[in-house]
Amino acid sequence: MSTDTGVSLFSYDEDQGSKLIQKAREAAFVPTGNAGFVAIVTYGLYKLKSRGNTKMSIHVIHMHVVAQGFVVGAVTLGMGYSMY
Template sequence: MSKPKVEFFEEESQTDRLSRKTKEAPFFPIAVGMCGAACLYGAYMFKRRGHMSPSVFLMQLRVGAQGLAVATLTVGLGYTMYQNIFKQEDDAK
């Protein structure tokens, strides 16, 4: 019979929590950063939108920012699946 695993509760600061979550899912902060970069680009390009109405411009910007975030998370999921599949094959050998 194996010993039960004992975990102790420790207070965790916001910085420590962010660091731990980033190590667990490294593509999430990248996706948030990509979304933020798209929003900053959109804010910069807002003056140069030409005759396009602001609502159409903002709708296109929102779709683009969300698309970048989803694409980044999808790449991260594919990378994680790839690692898990080959890690299982290495463990089987």
């Protein structure tokens, strides 16, 4: 008794680029949140040299909170948009 349906699992294999594009179309605010996160982290690393008298750990914590807040805000806006 065989359960072969004739459909190969390899026929559904997609490359990473097409998966990313499909996910971006389904939830447009997720890539926006990720891009904002990367931009904030890049800015934080750039400003690391000119942080003044602020300790390194405090600077990193502030950048982490700002980046995480941007991602949460983008996901929240996306959820609100999809519910509306």
